[in-house]
Amino acid sequence: MPVTLNTQDADFESRFVRMLSAKREDSADxxxxxxxxxxxxxxxxxxxxxxxxxxxxxxxxxxxxxxxxxxxxxxxxxxxxxxxxxxxxxxxxxxxxxxxxxxxxxxxxxxxxxxxxxxxxxxxxxxxxxxxxxxxxxxxxxxxxxxxxxxxxxxxxxxxxxxxxxxxxxxxxxxxxxxxxxxxxxxxxxxxxxxxxxxxxxxxxxxxxxxxxxxxxxxxxxxxxxxxxxxMIAGPSEVLIIAEGAQNPDWLALDLLAQAEHDADAQSILITTDPALAEAVAAAVERLLPGLARAEVAGASWRDYGTVIIARDLDEAAALSNRVAPEHLELCVDDPEALAAKCVHAGAIFMGAHTPEAVGDYVSGPNHVLPTARSARFSSGLSVLDFLKRTTLARLSPGALAAIGPAAVRLAQSEGLQAHGASVEARLAQLNVRRGE
Amino acid sequence: MPVTLNTQDADFESRFVRMLSAKREDSADxxxxxxxxxxxxxxxxxxxxxxxxxxxxxxxxxxxxxxxxxxxxxxxxxxxxxxxxxxxxxxxxxxxxxxxxxxxxxxxxxxxxxxxxxxxxxxxxxxxxxxxxxxxxxxxxxxxxxxxxxxxxxxxxxxxxxxxxxxxxxxxxxxxxxxxxxxxxxxxxxxxxxxxxxxxxxxxxxxxxxxxxxxxxxxxxxxxxxxxxxxMIAGPSEVLIIAEGAQNPDWLALDLLAQAEHDADAQSILITTDPALAEAVAAAVERLLPGLARAEVAGASWRDYGTVIIARDLDEAAALSNRVAPEHLELCVDDPEALAAKCVHAGAIFMGAHTPEAVGDYVSGPNHVLPTARSARFSSGLSVLDFLKRTTLARLSPGALAAIGPAAVRLAQSEGLQAHGASVEARLAQLNVRRGE
CATH class of the missing domain: 3.40.50.1980 (Nitrogenase molybdenum iron protein domain)
Structure with a gap:
């Protein structure tokens, strides 16, 4: 059985932080x-x-x-x-x-x-x-x-x-x-x-x-x-599932195992408001695990990093998910769109019971190269933007330079960059001469 | 006087490559x-x-x-x-x-x-x-x-x-x-x-x-x-100016010096089709340099990394600029927009005689935090996107899973990821049962 945490337990915060900061990969040497x-x-x-x-x-x-x-x-x-x-x-x-x-x-x-x-x-x-x-x-x-x-x-x-x-x-x-x-x-x-x-x-x-x-x-x-x-720097992969209501425990167990079979360092997390569902899913994992070809890898991942969390409500679940900032986030709840709006740090969100994470690995369309190891806090999955770069463009009319150039000269002086200021002043001087003609 | 290269010289390519690969910063230790x-x-x-x-x-x-x-x-x-x-x-x-x-x-x-x-x-x-x-x-x-x-x-x-x-x-x-x-x-x-x-x-x-x-x-x-x-990893800064036609040599000299005064490792490059303009700008740099408060820094940069290149035409100038992929690119030519279209690797482009790079450092509006040291080949200046991340979203209807799920199962099998396939199959099985009811 994996770690099971309840947000109402006195030691929840310290155990959750320990899970968050667990080093799932060693790169020494x-x-x-x-x-x-x-x-x-x-x-x-x-x-x-x-x-x-x-x-x-x-x-x-x-x-x-x-x-x-x-x-x-x-x-x-x-x-x-x-x-x-x-x-x-x-x-x-x-x-x-x-x-x-x-x-x-x-x-x-x-x-x-x-x-x-x-x-x-x-x-x-x-x-x-x-x-x-x-x-x-x-x-x-x-x-x-x-x-x-x-x-x-x-x-x-x-x-x-x-x-x-x-x-x-x-x-x-x-x-x-x-x-x-x-x-x-x-x-x-x-x-x-x-x-x-x-x-x-x-x-x-x-x-x-x-x-x-x-x-x-x-x-x-x-x-x-x-x-x-x-x-990006890819680390071990993770899935976080938030589940509530009438969910099929086997489906959720298989989704957790799909993550776990990737790598012994992968992490599968289930957050639910329903202790009975938590138990049913954990039991289904134990039942289905031995039948997997990659049972050893998946078993190690589930044993070492698998986590089940009982949350008070979906708002609390979303807040915990935001702290994890999971690579993959599955929302198996009645209104996944409403919950998705509250989950602001995640690489990819899979909504509803018929969107298992595995379809996203292959055929749904969005990219499966996603930010791992909590980096969804600050980065995005692979996209077309990764193969593009942006050049900024500016062209000032003489009038525009006359209007905003003096401020540039002032700031260049403040920063002690004389040639910066002079390069603008030389142009302004000519504009003034022209204006005076 | 800085290095002056002519694209028609027999040794141009090797000297240009040497300039491109010059290490302008030493980070040993x-x-x-x-x-x-x-x-x-x-x-x-x-x-x-x-x-x-x-x-x-x-x-x-x-x-x-x-x-x-x-x-x-x-x-x-x-x-x-x-x-x-x-x-x-x-x-x-x-x-x-x-x-x-x-x-x-x-x-x-x-x-x-x-x-x-x-x-x-x-x-x-x-x-x-x-x-x-x-x-x-x-x-x-x-x-x-x-x-x-x-x-x-x-x-x-x-x-x-x-x-x-x-x-x-x-x-x-x-x-x-x-x-x-x-x-x-x-x-x-x-x-x-x-x-x-x-x-x-x-x-x-x-x-x-x-x-x-x-x-x-x-x-x-x-x-x-x-x-x-x-x-990004910021390195020493650079400007490349492409100039042709009736340009004020002092303005161009000051733009080159504005870059040079930043740092002894900064680089200022002038590419022009006009040998007389090249000479006039180089002479103006020599004349204006001693009057700068930061003459020592700017002088070292100009002496060690300053480069003047005589190109056959603007197409050749654009091609050379693309190989440099400069942080700042100034186009002081009659039709800067046409030339800008050919300059595909640059952090920021400043077009026309009244858009000195220094206004871009302060007041024109685009960001001045730009890709240095040839990294404009693959990266962009700082922008709002640097402070955002993108979450991909997917929600499949049962019908959508029935349509595309089998392909996911097939590919998961090919990749030897059994739980991936099973997580989709379990759902497909239920859909088939329902359909059969």
Whole structure:
């Protein structure tokens, strides 16, 4: 049984804080190892990349074998069954439809002083998408990373996906094809991130790196941040379910387990106002857990981080959820829209009994790359905006400069930046001369 | 005289690449020192903060003196002259007007399958704004950081500004007042960033930290990234001017010097199709430089990083500018809009002879916190979006789940995530039962 907390218990606050601050991932030594890999990669490029791939993925490659050839891709993709292809195509279509609505608009206006102001969005030129392999290779991650980039208008799209022992998931390659990826490299870990950020003899560098990964990938992304853009530092995943009323305990248990089966560090939290429902769900978890192929992982997650909280009412539940700022928030209550309005920190909200989080992982349309480990307090899931940047625009008429320039001169003087002031004054002087003519 | 390159020279490409990759800042040892400061701050809180402030800012404080009191603020602000107040108020008003247009819209729609999808923007709860002190305290930075946060709806706004030797810039405090800042602390450096990220006994932690700073501040922001959100890693500043036609060489020289006077690591670049204009501007720089109060800083920047490039035509100039991806781009040409359309990587574009970059630092309206050191390839200036996050929303009708759920089940099976599939299947089974009734 997981921890069960009741908000009416005297020690609730301290136990809740302990849960919030539980460190679900240990990155000791990772930073240093990653710094070494990045330095080696910058010095050695392809040669180091092949050596590290042999070491970590047990895969011997030469530089010209790093990239999947069109023939290899075709051969692998041919192994995909028709129904898998149909499912992936439906997912791609729905993800594209959702993300197409995210394209922001440019703006331009002229204010009463005669200053024409605005901004313009443009895509990054080249993006690199990391796709985790290892335990499970995720074709859905390819779609979730590549489609927003394509919608944004990124010219060159690169994927890195490790293929440990040479095992290739053909669905990953099909997903790349459906999303319109240009280059696919069979590399992973910190060495792949270094290759994307700094380039090698055969891999041109990119401007932005996105996608989740393990602790090494996360540390590498943090270290190359600034040289290139990154989306976020992905940590262990979590779901929080708020439930009340006539809910099917098995459905909720499976939703909790779906999160738990990702990773032993994942966290599943149920908050309910109904102690009987809490008990029924916890019992269903215990009953369903042993039947899972990934029972060991899910069991460890549930045992170590699973939490059930009995709240007084839905307002209290929403307040607790806001403190957790969950990556995934499921609202299985009678009026999920009303409750959603109160849940202001969450990566993605799933409303109602027929919106299990798992549909969001694949086919509902919104992105499944979401802020983890409480970072929904300040960040958002992956979107088209991650592959765009905004340039601000300004053009002052002589009249506008005459109107607002003197204030700039004054402030430049206050800040001790003489040339700043002089650059405006020189223009104002000419305008005054003209006016005096 | 700075480096002068001509795109027609045989060695142009190699010299341009050398300029692009010149390391304008050295952060050796900074990371380790900063990691030590953050660890000390986490362990010691206020006591460490006071000790480090005494050491770095030569300012002895007790914990209850870290924060400016309302009376202190009022006393300092009373020293501001009327014309300074008017200038700062005009700047605040124009910055607020520009940023108010950046508020993004929520969205919600129901697709043909019966899935109601959308997203919602919400503000971060608490933001900490770093305002550099030291060489020059910048009231304009307070406005540029705090106003977008207030426009976004951030509840709690905190400023950290170092006051070395206890010297306070009353304009910084007035700017904070105009922008509606809630708490102001007289602390700086990595210790201020640590205080904002982790909190101390007297300072509550924030969710997002923005604002430029020196190498220690930048390193600290990088290290706390993930625990809190950050805007960007600010590096040395740069301006690139593309000029052609009848331009006043003194104006362009002053714009180059305005950048150079910021910092010895700043970079000023002029690209022109007209060798005579290049010579005239370079001569004007030499003539005007000695008269500047900050001649030493500006002279070092111009000598070490100043660059003049003679390009064949404006298309070539735009292509070179895109490779630089400058923080500030000034287009002093006959048709700046046409040229701006070709310049796709830049933090901010200033168009025409009457839009010197310096007006953008203060009063034109767009933000002056911009991507430096080539990061305009992948990032944007500070905006209201930096203080918002987006939650995606989904609600599936039973019919929508019946339509798209099977594809999710298929993909979950392919990814080996059994509970994911089962959570959807359990619901589909009930729908099928109902349908069969």
């Amino acid at each position: 990772v930073n240093e190892a990653v710094a070494g890999i990045i330095a080696d990669m910058r010095a050695g490029g392809d040669e180091v990349l092949c050596r590290l791939t042999a070491r970590f993925d047990r895969l011997e490659l030469t530089p010209d074998g790093l990239r999947f050839s069109p023939d290899e891709i075709a051969a692998h993709v041919a192994r995909v069954t028709d129904d898998e292809r149909a499912a992936l195509s439906l997912a791609a279509e729905r993800i594209r439809a959702y993300h197409s609505r995210q394209m922001p608009e440019d703006a331009s206006w002229t204010d009463p002083d005669g200053a024409t102001l605005g901004w313009r969005w443009t895509p990054v030129s080249a993006a690199g998408l990391y796709v985790p392999g290892g335990q499970a290779a995720y074709p859905s991650s390819v779609l979730m990373n590549a489609i927003p980039a394509r919608v944004a208008g990124v010219e060159r799209l690169v994927i890195c996906v490790p293929t440990p022992d040479g095992v290739v998931n053909p669905l990953v390659l099909l997903a790349a094809e459906l999303a319109g990826v240009d280059e696919i490299y069979r590399i992973g870990g910190a060495q792949a991130i270094a290759a994307l950020a700094y380039g090698t003899q055969t891999i041109a560098p990119v401007d932005k790196i996105t996608g989740p990964g393990n602790a090494y990938v996360a540390a590498a992304k943090r270290q190359v941040f600034g040289r290139v853009g990154i989306d | 900074v990371n380790e020192a900063v990691a030590g400061i953050i660890a000390d701050m986490r362990a010691g809180g206020d006591e460490v903060l006071c000790r480090l402030t005494a050491r770095f800012d030569r300012l002895e404080l007790t914990p209850d003196g870290l924060r400016f009191s309302p009376d202190e603020i009022a006393a300092h602000v009373a020293r501001v002259t009327d014309d300074e107040r008017a200038a700062l108020s005009l700047a605040a008003e124009r910055i607020r007007a520009y940023h108010s247009r950046q508020m993004p819209e929520d969205a919600s729609w129901t697709d043909p399958d019966g899935a109601t999808l959308g997203w919602r923007w919400t503000p971060v709860s608490a933001a900490g704004l770093y305002v550099p002190g030291g060489q020059a305290a910048y009231p304009s930075s307070v406005l540029m950081n705090a106003i977008p946060a207030r426009v976004a709806g951030v509840e709690r706004l905190v400023i950290c500004v170092p006051t070395p030797d206890g010297v306070v810039n009353p304009l910084v405090l007035l700017a904070a007042e105009l922008a509606g800042v809630d708490e102001i602390y007289r602390i700086g450096g990595a210790q201020a960033i640590a205080a904002l990220a982790y909190g101390t006994q007297t300072i509550a932690p924030v969710d997002k930290i923005t604002g430029p700073g020196n190498a220690y501040v930048a390193a600290a922001k990088r290290q706390v990234f993930g625990r809190v959100g950050i805007d």
